[in-house]
Amino acid sequence: MWKRFARSILVLLPALALSQPPTADTLVSPEVRPDRTVAFRIRAPKAVDVAFFGDWMPVGSQEKMTKDAEGVWSVTLGPLDPSIYLYTFTVDGVTIADPVNPRIKLRSRTSASMVEVPAGPPALWQERDVPHGAVEINWEKSKALNGETRSIWIYTPPGYEKDSNRRYPVLYLFHGSNDTAAGWTMAGNANFIVDNLLAENKALPMIVVMPYGHAVAFGAPREKQAKNTALFEDYLLNDVMPLVESKYRVAAGRQNRAIAGLSMGGGQSIAIGFSHQDLFSAVGAFSAAVPADFETRFAGFLSDPKSTNARLKLIWIGCGRQDPLFPRSQKFAEELEAHHIHRTFRASEGAHTYTVWRQYLGEFVPLLFR
Amino acid sequence: MWKRFARSILVLLPALALSQPPTADTLVSPEVRPDRTVAFRIRAPKAVDVAFFGDWMPVGSQEKMTKDAEGVWSVTLGPLDPSIYLYTFTVDGVTIADPVNPRIKLRSRTSASMVEVPAGPPALWQERDVPHGAVEINWEKSKALNGETRSIWIYTPPGYEKDSNRRYPVLYLFHGSNDTAAGWTMAGNANFIVDNLLAENKALPMIVVMPYGHAVAFGAPREKQAKNTALFEDYLLNDVMPLVESKYRVAAGRQNRAIAGLSMGGGQSIAIGFSHQDLFSAVGAFSAAVPADFETRFAGFLSDPKSTNARLKLIWIGCGRQDPLFPRSQKFAEELEAHHIHRTFRASEGAHTYTVWRQYLGEFVPLLFR
Numbered sequence: 001m002w003k004r005f006a007r008s009i010l011v012l013l014p015a016l017a018l019s020q021p022p023t024a025d026t027l028v029s030p031e032v033r034p035d036r037t038v039a040f041r042i043r044a045p046k047a048v049d050v051a052f053f054g055d056w057m058p059v060g061s062q063e064k065m066t067k068d069a070e071g072v073w074s075v076t077l078g079p080l081d082p083s084i085y086l087y088t089f090t091v092d093g094v095t096i097a098d099p100v101n102p103r104i105k106l107r108s109r110t111s112a113s114m115v116e117v118p119a120g121p122p123a124l125w126q127e128r129d130v131p132h133g134a135v136e137i138n139w140e141k142s143k144a145l146n147g148e149t150r151s152i153w154i155y156t157p158p159g160y161e162k163d164s165n166r167r168y169p170v171l172y173l174f175h176g177s178n179d180t181a182a183g184w185t186m187a188g189n190a191n192f193i194v195d196n197l198l199a200e201n202k203a204l205p206m207i208v209v210m211p212y213g214h215a216v217a218f219g220a221p222r223e224k225q226a227k228n229t230a231l232f233e234d235y236l237l238n239d240v241m242p243l244v245e246s247k248y249r250v251a252a253g254r255q256n257r258a259i260a261g262l263s264m265g266g267g268q269s270i271a272i273g274f275s276h277q278d279l280f281s282a283v284g285a286f287s288a289a290v291p292a293d294f295e296t297r298f299a300g301f302l303s304d305p306k307s308t309n310a311r312l313k314l315i316w317i318g319c320g321r322q323d324p325l326f327p328r329s330q331k332f333a334e335e336l337e338a339h340h341i342h343r344t345f346r347a348s349e350g351a352h353t354y355t356v357w358r359q360y361l362g363e364f365v366p367l368l369f370r
Numbered sequence: 371m372w373k374r375f376a377r378s379i380l381v382l383l384p385a386l387a388l389s390q391p392p393t394a395d396t397l398v399s400p401e402v403r404p405d406r407t408v409a410f411r412i413r414a415p416k417a418v419d420v421a422f423f424g425d426w427m428p429v430g431s432q433e434k435m436t437k438d439a440e441g442v443w444s445v446t447l448g449p450l451d452p453s454i455y456l457y458t459f460t461v462d463g464v465t466i467a468d469p470v471n472p473r474i475k476l477r478s479r480t481s482a483s484m485v486e487v488p489a490g491p492p493a494l495w496q497e498r499d500v501p502h503g504a505v506e507i508n509w510e511k512s513k514a515l516n517g518e519t520r521s522i523w524i525y526t527p528p529g530y531e532k533d534s535n536r537r538y539p540v541l542y543l544f545h546g547s548n549d550t551a552a553g554w555t556m557a558g559n560a561n562f563i564v565d566n567l568l569a570e571n572k573a574l575p576m577i578v579v580m581p582y583g584h585a586v587a588f589g590a591p592r593e594k595q596a597k598n599t600a601l602f603e604d605y606l607l608n609d610v611m612p613l614v615e616s617k618y619r620v621a622a623g624r625q626n627r628a629i630a631g632l633s634m635g636g637g638q639s640i641a642i643g644f645s646h647q648d649l650f651s652a653v654g655a656f657s658a659a660v661p662a663d664f665e666t667r668f669a670g671f672l673s674d675p676k677s678t679n680a681r682l683k684l685i686w687i688g689c690g691r692q693d694p695l696f697p698r699s700q701k702f703a704e705e706l707e708a709h710h711i712h713r714t715f716r717a718s719e720g721a722h723t724y725t726v727w728r729q730y731l732g733e734f735v736p737l738l739f740r
Binding site: 136 | 396412413414415416417418419461462463464465466467469470472474476477478479480481497499502504505506507508509510511517519531534550555561589617618
C-alpha cells in the first residue's frame with residue numbers, strides 16, 4: 001500500500017516541480033537536425049497568429065508559423081551556420097521565449113530563448129574536451145551605486161587554484177544594452193572560448209571579469225541613461241577593480257589589464273580605456289556604441305599619437321557590415337588612423353549578434369598581454 | 371552630422387539588444403507594493419483568456435486576470451508573506467513566464483518567473499549587508515555520464531581565498547525534479563542563507579556543492595527515470611566528489627561531509643546517504659521523494675540502530691503539511707523512530723515550494739559539523 005502511494009507520488013513529482021497542472025506534453029522545440037535545419041514549435045491551439053524571430057534574421061522581420069491539427073505551430077528554418085542563436089515567438093502580438101526550451105537568454109528586461117547549432121568538429125566557442133576554467137559569481141555591495149548589491153561574473157583559467165603564487169593578467173569584458181553579467185558566459189561562451197584558446201596554446205592564461213553594465217537601471221528615462229557610462233566608470237574603478245585586485249591573484253600594472261566590450265560595453269571600453277591609459281594597455285570595441293563626443297573628448301590623446309601608441313598597445317575595433325553601427329565603427333577607425341593612432345579594424349560579415357561577438361573574442365584574446 | 375547619426379544609433383540600441391522590433395513598452399510586472407500586495411500584468415490585447423498561477427496557490431488552481439482598454443491583463447494578489455515566489459501566466463492555454471520580468475526560474479524544461487516580496491528587516495534568505503561568499507560554476511566532463519559535460523555550482527564562504535591552508539567541511543546540496551544546478555542559488559538563495567548564518571555566528575564556514583540532479587535526462591520515459599538515482603550516485607561519487615576533493619580545500623573524512631536535498635534531491639540524499647555512511651555523517655531530506663523501497667533496502671541499517679546512530683549523527687527530515695509528500699515524510703520519520711534511529715522531524719506549514727526549502731536550509735545548516 002505504501003509502495004503504491006509512493007509510486008503515485010513519484011508520478012506527481014514533475015507536476016509538483018513545475019508548480020503547474022500536470023501535463024503529458026512532450027513537444028520538442030527547438031529540434032536541431034543533422035543537416036543544421038531547425039524546427040521550432042509551440043502548442044497554442046487557440047492562437048490566431050504565431051510568428052517567429054531569430055537573431056540571424058533582419059531586425060524587425062518575422063517568419064510565419066503554421067498550425068497543425070493538434071494546435072502546434074511550427075516553422076523549419078535553415079540550414080543555419082553553426083552558432084548559438086537567440087529567438088522568440090510572437091503569439092497574437094505577445095513576444096515570448098519558447099515555453100518548453102529551458103535554455104533562456106537572461107536580460108535586464110524581457111527574455112528570449114537560445115538554440116545551439118553545433119559545428120563538427122566543435123568550433124572555438126563550443127565546449128570541447130579540454131581543461132575547463134570556472135566562472136565565479138561574486139556579490140558585492142557597491143559604494144558607487146548607493147549600496148546596491150551587484151553580481152560580478154569572473155572567469156579563472158584551468159589550474160588557477162593549483163599554484164597559489166602565480167598571478168594573472170585581467171581582461172575586463174562588458175556586455176551590451178539589456179544584457180546581464182551572465183551574458184558573456186551563458187550566451188557568449190567566453191569561458192569555453194578562452195579554455196579552447198589556452199588548450200591550443202594560442203592565448204595566455206588570464207582572468208576575465210564580467211560586471212553588470214547598467215549602472216543606471218535599464219529602461220530609465222533617456223536623460224538618466226546618458227549618465228550610465230560615467231556612473232559605470234565610477235563603479236568599475238571603485239567597486240569592481242578593488243574587489244578583483246584584493247580577491248584574485250592578478251598581475252599588477254596597466255600592461256596586465258585590458259578592457260573590452262560589445263555594443264554599449266564597447267562604448268564603455270573606449271570611454272574608460274582612453275580616459276585611463278594609466279590603468280589599461282588594450283581596448284577592444286566589438287560593434288561598439290562609440291561615444292558620440294569621442295573626437296572632442298579625447299582630442300588631447302588624438303593630437304599626441306606617440307604617447308597614446310606607447311600606452312594603448314592594442315586598439316581592436318570590430319563590426320559586422322550588416323550591423324547598423326558599422327558606419328560608426330568605420331568612422332572611429334578612420335579617425336584614429338587620421339591621427340596616426342595604431343588600431344586594428346576588423347570589418348566582418350554579420351549583424352548585431354553574439355554570433356559576431358564570440359568570433360571577435362576568439363580573435364582578440366590571443367593578442368592580449370603579449 | 372556624425373553626432374546626430376550617433377544619437378539616432380543610441381536610441382536604436384535597446385531594440386538591437388532585444389533583437390526584436392523597437393518598442394516603447396514600459397509595462398511594469400511584477401509590481402511589489404509596500405503593503406506586500408503584488409500586481410502582475412501582461413500586454414495581450416488579442417487574447418481571449420489570461421490566467422495567473424503563483425506557487426503559493428494550490429497546485430492546479432488559477433486566478434483570473436482582467437483586461438483594460440489598452441489590452442493589458444492584470445491581477446493584484448496578496449498581501450503575500452515575504453518570500454520569493456514562482457509564477458506563470460496562461461495566455462489562451464499557453465503557459466509562459468512573464469514576458470517583461472527578467473527574473474527567470476531556470477528549469478530542465480519550461481520556465482517560470484520569480485517575484486521577491488522582501489521582509490523588513492531582511493529575512494535570513496535575503497541579501498543582507500554582510501560579507502558574501504561566492505558561487506563558482508565548474509564544467510566537468512563526466513565519466514559516469516558517457517562523457518557529457520555538466521555544470522556544478524559550488525559555494526565558497528567569505529574569506530575562502532584568504533587562507534590557503536584552511537580546510538572546510540562540505541555540504542552536498544541537491545535540487546528537485548525539473549530544476550537545475552542553478553536552482554539552489556538563483557531561487558533557493560542558499561548562498562545568502564549561509565552568508566547570513568555565518569555573519570550571525572550560527573553556522574560553521576562550509577563549502578556547498580550543488581550538482582545537476584538529472585543523471586537521466588528529465589522527460590525521458592519512466593523506465594529510464596527509474597535509474598536516475600543510481601546513475602546520479604555514480605556521477606556524484608566518481609565525478610563530482612573527486613573534482614571537489616581535488617580542487618577545493620575540503621576537510622577530510624565523513625564527519626566533514628553532509629548530504630541533503632529537496633524533493634527528488636531529498637530522495638537522492640536518503641538513498642546515497644544511507645548507502646554510504648562511510649562517506650557522510652549527516653542527511654537532510656526536505657519534502658523528500660523518500661525511496662519507495664527504503665524499508666527493505668536499508669533493513670540492515672534499520673536493524674542495527676547503535677551503529678547507524680554512531681555514523682549518521684544527524685538525520686533531518688522536513689515537510690510542509692500542505693505538501694502531497696507529507697505523509698511519506700511522516701511515515702519515514704516513524705519508521706526510523708520505530709527502529710530507534712535518531713532523527714529530527716520538522717513538520718511545518720507550507721507546500722512543495724522553495725519558500726519551505728529556504729526555511730529548512732536555514733534550520734539545517736546551523737546543525738552541521740558540530
